[in-house]
Amino acid sequence: MSDDDIRRPTRAQGGPLALQDHDLATACAKIIGADNVLTEETARDGYAHDRLPYANFRAREGARVGTLPGLVLRPRTTDEVAHLVSVAAKADHPVIAYGSGSGVLGGIIPLGGEMTxxxxxxxxxxxxxxxxxxxRVEAGMNGGAFEEALNAKGYTSGHLPQSLTISTVGGWAACRGGGQESSRYGKIENIVVGLKAVLPDGRVLEIxxxxKRATGPSILDLIVGSEGTLAVITELTLRIWKLPEAEEALVFALPTRQAALxxxxxxxxTGLHPRIVRLYDEKETKGRTEGMDAFAARPVMANVVLAGEAPIVAAEAAVVREFAAEVDAVETESTPFDAWRAHRYISITKQWLDKGYYNDTIEVTVNWTQAAALYDTIAAQVAELHEDAHFSAHWSHVYPEGVCQYMTLRxxxxxxxxxxxxxxxxxxIATGETLAHGGSIAHHHGSGLFRGAWMDGEHxxxxxxxxxxxxAIDPQNLFNPGKLGFPPRAGAVDPYRDRHADVANV
Structure with a gap:
């Protein structure tokens, strides 16, 4: 392939493919085949945004937050990715890596006709x-299929996010995700131990x-969580665990949020290793415990699941029961936990969006010393915004030094x-108060587009x-420009232009 095969494309904002993009499509088709180069507008429209609630709000009005991708390319191997990136670099056409669009921060939204x-x-x-x-697994494998295949061999990945069945393994690593059993197995950065990735100059990085290592700063940690801004992850090596032989689920009713925390x-x-710890505030507890007398006087719920070898599970369960009694908790039937587990991979946000509501979730982390105050401060300020504004929270990722507060706003x-x-x-309010309380603005959703404004405050x-x-790595700003607080390319659209415009007339 010669440089003549590649011409600088225009940045299509939408509509039919630009003439120059046809030239780029031809060059890419030589690498992956014409069937794997999507050029039709209807096909590209499916890649215009992820599950970012703000983007879905605008989509209800027929508007886009960003643009259509200029092209959608479907590679099959690391070598194909490397060749496509080299083509993009020569054409100076930016690239966005796409898993399955399950992210909720706009990390894959094109801002100027990027190639997906x-x-x-x-x-x-x-x-x-x-x-x-x-x-060792390829980055595009569906999370549910991955876990199912491991279970069939007697193993688990230990990474079970709510988005398990609609996300990819590579997406987990790209956004530095966390699963619902992170208190036992860790987040994805604790699970990934090696990878392959393509750099903006087309070289393949292999870790x-x-x-463990003591050979300078961790290159692995630089790539995991970079959301496609520094490299395109193509392959991952992860830790796996034998499926636990025993499990015990404990459900407690507690008098206050402070007692649950x-x-x-x-x-x-204390050093216990629970598989799951989930604490719910009064609002979220009420919706899960209707008709259960224990919660009339103790309106806060905690679910604690112990797993492993049977003697260890029994011993840890006994210790947890002792701790619970010390904070005036009462053990109840496991029905609320069983109901959650049966639907643990179903998004609640979509159900509200389908009814026309403005529903969003924000997950932050904070040390134990500030956890109660952070909740109270945000709840009070949100309540002042609108008489029907909803705020609730649960705490479903807990660690020795602190906790993730997962908030629902509606x-x-x-x-x-x-x-x-x-x-x-x-x-x-949620992000500013998190920083003011010494916390981090994100636990597992990543930062993407929507958290860019707070990245300086975070770091x-x-x-x-x-x-x-x-x-230094990407002098052309080729990879996923405008995300993670990095600058967009010249000519990029303003994704927030409609916040202050007359959006009734789209």
């Missing part, structure tokens, strides 16, 4: 290493899966010209370091 790399054809487990408890803190700081159906500014203010001087790394 759909990784879902790279969907195979390459090796299960039972000697070292490792699995060998070893137990104290229980979780005690469990984790407005009733109303005109978007009124709803969007309030929604924006909700985010400002401080560290954000300058990240920008310099981005500029």
């Amino acid at each position: 790399l759909d990784m879902q054809r790279m969907d195979q487990i390459l090796e299960i290493d039972t000697e070292n408890n490792l699995v 060998r899966p070893l137990p 104290a229980l979780a803190k005690r469990i984790m700081q 407005l009733p159906p109303m005109d978007q010209s009124k709803a969007l500014p309030i929604h924006a203010r909700m985010w400002e 401080g001087v560290g954000m300058d370091i990240l920008r310099r790394i981005k500029a």
Whole structure:
């Protein structure tokens, strides 16, 4: 292929493919075949946004937050990805890696006709290493299919997010995700031990899966969580665990949120290894415990699941019961937990969106010393925004030093010209107060597009370091521009242009 095969494309904002993009499509078809180059507008429209609630709000009005991708490419191998990236670099056409669009922060939204790399054809487990408890898998494999295949061999990935069945393994690593059993197995950055990834210059980075290193800063940690801004992950090596032989689920009714947080803190700081810890505030508890007398006087619920070898499970369950009694908790039937587990991979947000509501979720982390105050402060300020504004929270990822507070915020159906500014203010309150309380603005959803404005507040001087790394690795700003607080390319659309516009007339 010569440079004559590649011409600089225009940045299509939508509509039919630009003439120059046809030239680029021809060049890419030589690498992956014409059937794997999607050029039709209807096909590209399916990649225009992920599950970012703000984008779905706008889609209800027939509007896009960003643009259509200029092309959608479906590679099958790491070598094909590397060749496509080289073509894109020569054409100076930016690239966005795409898993299955399950993200909720706009991380895959094109802002200027970027070329989308759909990784879902790279969907195979390459090796299960039972000697070292490792699995090597392609980045585009569906999370549910991955876990099912491991279960059939007697193993689990330990990474079970709500989005399990609609996400990819590569997407987990790209956004530094966390599963519902993170208190036992860790988040994805604790599970990934090796990878292959394509850099913006087309070179392939390979990190060998070893137990530990003391050879300078971790390159693995630089890539995991970079959301396609520094590299396109094509293959991962992850830890796996034998499926536990025993399990015991405990459900407690507690008098206050503070008591529930104290229980979780005690469990984790004692060194127990629960599979699941889920604490619910009064609002979220009520919806799950209707008709259960124990919760009339104790309106806060905690679910604690112990797993492993039977003697260890029995011993840990006995310790948890002792801790629960010390905070005036009462053990109840496991019905609420059983109901949650039966529907653990179903998104609640979509159910509200389908009814015309403005529903969003924000997950942050904070140390134990600030957990109760953070909840109270955000709840009070959100309540002042609108008489029907909903705020609730649960705590479903707990650690020795602190906790993830997972908040649900909702407005009733109303005109978007009124709803969007309030929604924006909700985010400002939740994120600003998290930083003011010494917390982190994200636990497992990543940062994508929507959290970009707060990345400097999150990292401080560290954000300058990240920008310099981005500029050194990707001087063309080729990979996923405008995400993670990195700058967009010239000519990019403003994704928030409708917050202050007359959105009633789209």
